[in-house]
Amino acid sequence: MSNIPKIVILGAGYGGVLTALRLQKELNYNEADVTLVNKHDYHYITTHLHMPAAGTDNPENARVSISKLIDEFKIDFVKSTVVQIRLQDKKVILEDGTLSYDYLVIGLGGEPETFGIPGLAEHAMNIRSINSVRLIREHIEYCFARYKREPHRTDYLTFVVGGAGFTGIEFVGELADRIPVLCKQFDVDPSLVKIYNVEAAPTALPGFDPELVEYAMEVLRKKA
Structure with a gap:
């Protein structure tokens, strides 16, 4: 019987991938x-997802194949979904x-x-995965298309983002950058498009240095 320890890593997010890469390096x-x-069979870069969600970048640029990250001679990759963890039975x-x-x-x-x-x-979409940002991107384009079919429904051109x-x-x-492109594509008056960002804290980017917050707000104001 082999005495080689068995190490199982569940999830190929940042924590899982970095753990695998560190073990790969040390063992x-x-x-x-x-x-x-x-x-x-891929790891997606969560900090990049806002761009494909808005439609300013390709979703493929936010993911990398796991096979390109690991040494298959040191790490076995299993593509599957975890159903249960039996701690007592390991x-x-x-x-x-x-x-x-x-x-x-x-x-x-x-x-x-x-x-x-x-x-x-129940009603909001989440920026959390490759497939979720594809859905957001398609929904934004769909809203523009629906407005062209129902021009009295300007609410189709109103976008609310929860959390600053x-x-x-x-x-x-990124959405502010995409709107002019969509307006040109669908022949929509840009003045009809509204973007609202709702935040419970008294300022955007809570916890960040006030100077950085003001800089970010000034950048967004210039996009308006």
């Missing part, structure tokens, strides 16, 4: 049996199999925070 071949599990149940482990790293990500705002979870943190402000900026 020699056959020093440990390391398995990385992820439901997609087993991970996947959709299509079971993995046993000696050491388990859980980096399965999180859920969007709505802060209890009524209706937000880093992602919210970045998305608003």
